[in-house]
Amino acid sequence: MRIHFKLPRRLLAAASLAVLALPIPAHAASKEIIELQTQVQQLLDMVQRLQSTLDTRFGVLQHLVEQTADNANQISTTVNTLEKRINAQGDAANGKMDTVSGQVQSLNDSVDELKSRIAKLDKSVQDMQTQLQNIQTAPPATAQPGGPGSPQPGQPLPGEGQPGAGPGTAQAPAAAQAPPLADTFQAGVRDYNSAHYEVAAGEFQDVIHYYPMDDLAGTAQFYLGEIAYRQENYADAVKAYNSVLEGFPGGPKAPAAQLRKGLALLALNKKDAGIHELRLLIQRHPQTPEAAQARTKLNALGVRLTPAAPPVH
Numbered sequence: 439m440r441i442h443f444k445l446p447r448r449l450l451a452a453a454s455l456a457v458l459a460l461p462i463p464a465h466a467a468s469k470e471i472i473e474l475q476t477q478v479q480q481l482l483d484m485v486q487r488l489q490s491t492l493d494t495r496f497g498v499l500q501h502l503v504e505q506t507a508d509n510a511n512q513i514s515t516t517v518n519t520l521e522k523r524i525n526a527q528g529d530a531a532n533g534k535m536d537t538v539s540g541q542v543q544s545l546n547d548s549v550d551e552l553k554s555r556i557a558k559l560d561k562s563v564q565d566m567q568t569q570l571q572n573i574q575t576a577p578p579a580t581a582q583p584g585g586p587g588s589p590q591p592g593q594p595l596p597g598e599g600q601p602g603a604g605p606g607t608a609q610a611p612a613a614a615q616a617p618p619l620a621d622t623f624q625a626g627v628r629d630y631n632s633a634h635y636e637v638a639a640g641e642f643q644d645v646i647h648y649y650p651m652d653d654l655a656g657t658a659q660f661y662l663g664e665i666a667y668r669q670e671n672y673a674d675a676v677k678a679y680n681s682v683l684e685g686f687p688g689g690p691k692a693p694a695a696q697l698r699k700g701l702a703l704l705a706l707n708k709k710d711a712g713i714h715e716l717r718l719l720i721q722r723h724p725q726t727p728e729a730a731q732a733r734t735k736l737n738a739l740g741v742r743l744t745p746a747a748p749p750v751h
Contacts, residue, residue: 558651616648623654626661635665656686660695663702672702693719693728700732713741 626641642658649655663678679699682691700715716732720743723729736743 562651617644619645619649619652619654623658626658630661630665635669639665653686653689656682656689657691659685660691663695663698667698667702670705672705675699675702676706693723693726696722697728697732701735704735709739713739717743 622641623645626638626645629635629638629641639662642661645652645658646655646662659678659681663675663682666672666675666678676699679695679702682689682695683699686692696715696719700712700719703709703712703715706712713736716736719732720729733743
């Protein structure tokens with residue numbers, strides 16, 4: 439950007455021409471006019487030097503302005519680059535935190551599954567001990583030879599050859615009270631599909647009551663949560679899904695229970711808790727159809743997903 443001061447120079451040139459155009463007596467050049475012309479010329483020279491000085495200084499100023507603009511652009515570019523790096527580092531840190539959280543949760547799930555198996559083994563050992571105690575404490579059938587009630591030769595002993603006789607006869611009535619596991623469970627599924635929710639809930643509760651350690655008990659618990667969910671009783675549904683996740687973390691219905699728990703929490707307007715459950719589902723079971731549904735739901739909610747955590751070996 440150059441600024442030229444041409445107006446004063448033109449004025450001085452016009453004044454000089456006016457002076458030169460003044461009538462001068464022939465052969466008698468006035469000394470004053472010559473001096474005036476000399477002064478005008480000196481003034482013109484000063485204006486030219488001033489013009490040159492101004493042009494030089496404005497050139498330097500323009501160069502400084504251009505340098506300042508370039509420096510400002512460089513600073514802006516550097517700041518943008520630093521901001522991108524900081525954001526990338528923040529995203530990486532969040533991803534690592536999610537990965538570590540998923541690994542810790544996977545370890546917790548493994549521990550819960552081990553606890554469940556230990557509980558099942560403990561229950562089995564207790565049942566065996568109870569049976570042994572019943573066998574050991576059963577009163578022996580004693581009778582005096584030839585006395586009343588003593589078997590005659592050739593006659594079978596009391597209970598011998600009779601169906602259901604033996605040490606385990608005392609447990610037979612108790613075992614007969616438990617309904618068949620598979621039949622009861624299938625009846626519950628049929629009633630659930632037919633929307634007979636009250637009947638189905640009773641049948642599923644029988645499965646859980648009589649066979650608490652069987653894997654079908656975890657599936658029955660899941661169906662209780664589904665019944666509560668369909669009836670829009672989301673709080674009870676969350677409790678039922680929690681029972682599946684805590685009692686049967688490695689069961690076949692664990693991914694579905696976590697998905698439905700997250701949806702139930704969202705239905706209860708507990709958005710953060712629901713999103714947390716859906717994220718845990720993706721971290722724990724990334725290749726399942728339930729994880730795909732969780733991703734779709736999170737995308738619909740505008741939640742950014744981090745890369746899935748690697749499986750824990």
